[in-house]
């Protein structure tokens with residue numbers, strides 16, 4: 001796979017990474033959690049050059065880091081650029097009310113929480129450092145400078161090589177930069193969630209900060225997998241999201257129909273088109289599509305080689321806005 005630098009001073013990574021959240025959290029757990037297959041999907045990703053492996057302490061909580069740690073044992077760690085996150089805590093299953101995929105979660109940006117959490121993450125991941133330590137959400141109760149200062153301490157202590165932010169404004173990135181360099185910003189970006197294009201993505205480009213789109217496949221919707229609310233498994237987090245409610249979902253199928261048409265023109269799959277559009281937003285963009293399914297992983301890796309024509313891009317740029325908010 002083609003590679004790029006993570007931010008101006010970070011490591012080389014494949015231009016598409018792997019999001020591991022759905023392997024133990026949020027999506028379709030009762031029916032489809034299958035750790036052995038997930039471990040092999042992580043190995044397959046490394047073989048394909050999708051080296052940026054993304055997890056978080058809140059996924060599970062903790063089960064996702066444990067799974068990734070098992071996958072990276074036995075020499076695989078050195079092949080990965082390992083990213084995890086801190087700053088959300090939960091002891092409950094996801095619900096759709098507080099602006100994250102772990103919304104039973106509350107934000108905790110206290111410096112002491114960051115200092116304690118890194119050690120737990122390293123233990124679960126079976127490593128002495130992570131390559132990227134990300135602040136999952138800014139805690140409105142704690143000045144960002146204090147939280148970010150504690151994130152910077154993890155770098156000074158050799159426990160993290162680089163630090164990044166998630167779901168922040170350009171103003172928040174600036175404030176963090178005044179304390180310690182920001183290597184990456186992870187926020188939702190896809191054909192049906194484009195808020196970051198206005199300010200955050202161009203600001204990251206200008207500053208040499210990597211932008212890591214999460215949910216780049218619209219939580220699977222843009223791949224054309226779901227045509228009805230009833231297609232979503234009973235315990236699936238997406239059942240609580242506005243865009244997946246029956247009326248909204250039906251209206252949003254118009255978006256998928258047009259993605260399919262572009263895919264046919266481009267000789268690609270809808271997932272590949274969705275990822276190729278995200279990649280076309282800038283050299284600093286490294287999407288982290290999530291999957292626990294070997295054939296989807298191969299499909300997603302293939303997106304790195306899809307060149308969308310100017311006409312295809314224009315058609316995708318002009319897609320209608322979705323019905324329903326993100327959370």
Ligand SMILES: NC(=O)c1ccc[n+]([C@@H]2O[C@H](COP(=O)([O-])OP(=O)(O)OC[C@H]3O[C@@H](n4cnc5c(N)ncnc54)[C@H](OP(=O)(O)O)[C@@H]3O)[C@@H](O)[C@H]2O)c1
Nearest residue numbers: 019020021214215216217218219220271289290292293296
């Ligand atoms: N920073 C944050 O706040 C935040 C929030 C959400 C997510 N994330 C990160 O971003 C990563 C990706 O986001 P996401 O998992 O929410 O959404 P996503 O990548 O947009 O979509 C994942 C869904 O798409 C399905 N899928 C993947 N590739 C496919 C393909 N080629 N064809 C058909 N279906 C396909 C997956 O199926 P299977 O799972 O069944 O294989 C899964 O249901 C997460 O794993 C996590 O690391 C971060």
